[in-house]
Amino acid sequence: MPLFENITYHLSTSLAEDTRLQISRILDSNGATAASNIDLATHILSDTTEFEGCDSVNLSTSVACPYWVERSMELGHLQDPKYFSADKDMFFSGVVATSADLPNGDKEVIASGILAQGGAWRQGLTRDVTHLFVTNTRSEKYLTAMHFRESAHITVVLPQWFDQCWSTQMRLPSEVFQFPDPPYLRGDHDIAAYKDQMLLKTPAAGSHHLESGFDKQAMYGTMQMVGASSPLALRDRNIWEGRSIMLSPSLELDAQRRESVESRIRRSGGVVVIAEEEDESVVVEQADIFITRFRTGAAYGKALAAGKTVGTLAWLFYVERTGIMSRPRDQLLHYPVRSTPIQGFSDHQEITVTNYQGDAREYLKKLIEVMGAKFTPTMSGRNTIVIAAYKCGKKTAKAEEWSVPVVTHKWLEDCFVEWRNLTPAQKKYLDYAAGVNYGTILGDRGVGRVGLEEDPELSLPEITKEPALQPNHPNDEKPTPTKAEAIEATEHASAATPKSRNSGADTPARAPGAAGRRSLIKSPSPPEGGPDAKVPAATGAARRSLIKLGVKFIQKPHGCTHLVTNGLSRTEKFLCALPHAPYVLSMDWLTACAESGRIVAEDDYTLQDPDMEHKHKFKLVEALDRARELKRHKRKLLQGHFFYVTPGVPSDFNTLKKVLQALGAECRETVPTTRNVSDTRHVISSLKDEALWRPLVKHGVTIYSHELVLGAAFTQFVDWDGEDKILARGD
Secondary structure (H helix, E strand, C coil): CCCCCCCEEEECCCCCHHHHHHHHHHHHCCCCEECCCHHHCCEEECCCCCCCCHHHCCCCCEEECCHHHHHHHHHCCCCCHHHCCCCCCCCCCCCEEEECCCCHHHHHHHHHHHHHCCCEECCCCCCCCCEEECCCCCCHHHHHHHHHHHHHCCEEECHHHHHHHHHHCCCCCCHHHECCCCHHHHCCCCHHHHCCCCCCCCCCCCCCCCCCCCCHHHHHHHHHHCCCCCCCCCCCCCCCCCCEEEECHHHCCCHHHHHHHHHHHHHCCCEEECCCHHHHHHHHHHCCEEECCECCCHHHHHHHHCCCEEECHHHHHHHHHHCCCCCHHHCHHHCCECCCCCCCCCCCCEEEEECCCHHHHHHHHHHHHHCCCEECCCCCCCCCEEEECCCCCHHHHHHHHHCCCEECHHHHHHHHHHCCCCCCCCHHHHCCCCCCCHHHHCCCCCCCCCCHHHCCCCCCCCCCCCCCCCCCCHHHCCCCCCCCCEEEECCCCCCCCCCCCCCCCCCCCCCCCCCCCCCCEECCCCCCCCCCCCCCEECHHHHHHHHHCCCCCCCCCCCEEEEECCCCCCCHHHHHHHHHCCEEECCHHHHHHHHHCCCCCCHHHECCCHHHHHHHCCCHHHHHHHHHHHHHCCCCCCCCCEEEECCCCCCCHHHHHHHHHHCCCEEEECCCCHHHCECCEEEECCHHHHHHHHHHHHCCCCEECCHHHHHHHHHCCCCCCCHHHEEECCC
16 A cells, blocks of 8 residues: 555645656555645645644644655654644754653653654653663663664764753754763863855754745845846746735835836746835735835735735745745845834944855844944954854854854844843853854745734824614524624635635735635634624725725634635634634625615524535534523633643644633643542553553543544534544543
C-alpha cells in the first residue's frame, strides 16, 4: 500500500514554487491525490497557519509544515501532523524527543517545553525520535541512537541546547551541543569557528528538511530595491493571478518610478487600481491588495477591516521576485510602519553593527534607518549601542572597554515590533547562546497581530447610521437587537475571497468587485437581527448598500447577530458563533437586503442543510432554541466546567480552547492526576495517549474524545453518554 494513499493534499501558495513541485512529486508518486479545491483536502502543507483559504478549512483537516512529508518518507510510515506545526511560533515543530539518565525534574521541564512549542515527547527511543537528550555516553539509549543516527537522522544533544532555545524563544543551531564530542563540554565553542555559517533557511527547518517557502536572500535583496532608481529586471510570470493592487500616494513615487512599478504588476498578472490622494479611501474598496508606507489613514483602516492584504513595496517586490505569496506580517519590513517616530529613539541612539555580513548587515541598517536612529559604520565614543552577531573583534572589545551595551539583534527587532525605545539592559538581549552566529537567525521575525484597536494612530470616520426597518419578532421569542448588536456575513464553501483567521488578514484574497469575478460577501461568524449590524468582510456595491442600512462588518464571532453562510460546517468560526444564538441564514438574505434597500425579515431565509443535520443527528432550529434559552438566562452550555486536554488530541489545542471558551469552559493542555478530576473537571484525550490516561480509568475517571466538545458546540447539547464521545468509561 503506497504511503500517502489516503491523502488528498493542498499546497499553500506561501511555499516557493520549487518546494511545491518537490512536495507534489513525492506525494503523487506515493499514492496521494492533489485536491481540486482546498475544502476537499485532508492535509494542507504550508509554512504558515494564515495561508490563503484558511477560513474555509474544516477542523478535521490536518495542517502541517513540509517536513512532515520528508519525515514520513524517512521512517516509512505517516507521522502525526500535529507535531509538524505550520505555526512559525512553534519553534520545536518537527522535534520528537526523548532522554536518557536525566534527573526527573530536568526531564519534565524539557518534555513540557517541547510539547508546548509544537514538538512531541517519547518515553522510549522509538523510530520517530529526532533528538535524544543526554549528559553522558554510558546509557543504552545513547549507544543505540549513535549507531542509527545517520540512517534515522537522530541528533544526540546536551540539555543545554534546550535551555538556550527556550531562553531565546527560537530554534538555535545545535552543533555546539552535539555528541559524540560536544564543543560545549570542551569549552571549545568560540563563535569565530562558526562565523561563516550564513544559513538562509530558518533554524527551525534544520539542514536536512525540505526548505520553507521564505527566501531570505530574496528578502534582503528586494528590501534594497525599494530605494533604488530602477528595480531588478523581472521575467513575465502570472504571479498575481488577476488580483487588483492599489499603490498608496503615501509611497511618494515620482511619475517614472510609479509607471515602472505599475508595469511590473501588470507583467506579473496583476490589475492596477488607480487612486488619487483625495479618493484613496473610496477606491481602496476595489482592490485586493493595498501597498502603503504607514499604518494610518482611512484607506489603511478600511483595507485592514475588510481583510485585504496590506503590505509595503518591499513585500510587493519580494512576491514578484520569488513567486511566494507570503504574508506581509511575517516580516518586519514587509508590513507598513507607524508614521510617528519612536519617542526617545531617533534623538538619542547612534548604533553600529558588527560581525553581520553582506545583505544581513544592510538589512539591519535599513531597520535602524526606518526606526529613525543613526547608523554609524565605525565605532566611536558617540555610539550608544553595538549590535553584534557574536562577541568577537575590535568593536565588541571597545564597547566593553567604554561600557557600551553589546546586544543581539533581538533588541532591535523588539523595539521595532513594540515601536518603543526598550532598555537593552535585559538578559535576553545581553546573553549570547554558546557557539551561535546570530547572523544565521536574522530576518525570521514578523510584526505579529495588527488590528484597528491596537493602533492608536488610526482614526477612522464613523459610519453614519441611517434608519432602517426593524425586523419583527413575534411573541418576543427573538429579542429586538440594540445598536450594539451586529451581523456577520460569511461564505464557507466558495473558493473566492479567502482571508486570514486573524483580524486584518494578510494572505492575498480576491476582491468581489474585481473584474471577471462574482460579487460575494465573505467570512464566517454569529448573530441576532437588527438594522445596526456589523458584517466582517463584504465589499463593493453590496457592502456599501448594507452599510447604508446600518450594517457593520466584524471579524470575531463575539457580538455578531447574523451568521450568513452557504451551509452548516464545523469550522472554528462557526462553532464559536453558535453559542451566541445568532440567526443562521442563507446568502439569499443578504442579496434580498441589498436589493430591497432594507433589512428584510429573517424567517424566510433560515439556512436549510438537511444532509448535515442528518449526518450529525440534530436540528439547527432546535440547537438555536437551546442557545437562545441559555442566553436569555445569561448562561453558557459548559459554564463552570474545566477540561484537561492531552497532547495527542487530533484537534488543534488553540482551536479547541477557543470553542470551549465560547461554550463557557476553560481548559489546559496537560495530563491530570486523579485528584484533579471531578464532576466539573474532565479529560479530553485520544487512543494515542492511552498510556497517559489508562491509570485514570482504573480510578473511575471517564475519558472523552474531542467529539464531545465539537458536537456540543454544533448541536448546543452536551451528550455526556454518547458512545462516539467516550473513549473509555471509568472502572
